[in-house]
Amino acid sequence: MKVQYEVVETDVQGHSSAKRFYQVDPEYNSEDYRSSRLRSPKQSLVVIPDRLVSRTGPVFGNNMVSRDERDLTLGHGGDPLGERINVSGRLLDSAGRPIANQLVEIWQANASGRYIHALDQHPAPLDPNFTGAGRTVTGLDGSYSFVTIKPGAYPWRNHQNAWRPAHIHFSVFGNRFVERLVTQMYFPGDPLMDKDPIFQSIRDERARLRLISKFDWDTTEPEWALGYRFDIVLGGHLGTPVEEE
Ligand SMILES: [Fe+2]
Secondary structure (H helix, E strand, O other): OOOEEEEEEEOOOOOEEEEEEEEOOOOOOOOOOHHHHHHOOOOOOOOOOOOHHHHHOOOOOHHHOOHHHHEOOOOOOOOOOOOEEEEEEEEEEOOOOEOOOOEEEEEOOOOOOOOOOOOOOOOOOOOOOOOOEEEEEOOOOOEEEEEEEOOOOEEOOOOOOOEEOOEEEEEEOOOOHHHOEEEEEEOOOOHHHHHOHHHHOOOOHHHHHOOEOEEOOOOOEOOOEEEEEOOEEEOOOOOOOOOOO
16 A cells, blocks of 8 residues: 555544545556556665755756647647647645646647557557647646647557546656656546546545546636646645655
8 A cells, every 4th residue: 555644533623533544546556457567666665865966956947838838739730639628727735725836747648549659559540730748837826727639538458448538647746856746637427437447546436536627617618628627636635646656
């Protein structure tokens, strides 16, 4: 078991009344997620000492991220195929406070469920107008937003008739390389989530639900794009499950 959070419930006087434990992040080795068996650590993890170089080493500063990089539909000869969507949310700490000036990166398959990657050769078309990677920096209120295309489901050969639900990979960079966190955002109502070993590797149902974005009228634009909201909470009992520490 990788991470356990202790939840202390308090009554109105502030006295602890109950304690329970539950798991948020997935285990390194998840039985039904086949490739995790090979790549999960077989020995105890090594703690990387927090040396000065990790604080002063290079990170991606604001001035290196252009405003256009948050729009994955730009930068090609034309518009990509698929359903245009706005994906936005806030990056928050465990107490709900905004985390500003953080690099947020996303990568995803195109509308047909195909990645531009040598290992992805399944028979779905590439889109010459869609690369599938973007990045932005959170604002003072922890907010971020992307314009992209709703990704398609794709087969992945983990087991018989295995299909990944539509998802967008997220990375939150932190202030040094060792702080990077990675997770995946899903879409509401996707029937493939019930059978997906990666999604199901998070045992706690409440934690799984926090990986599902919410359809959002406020960021849905007429004649243009549907809106989805996805807040990322770092740690605590409302934390967003992450894949790596
Ligand atoms: Fe993926």
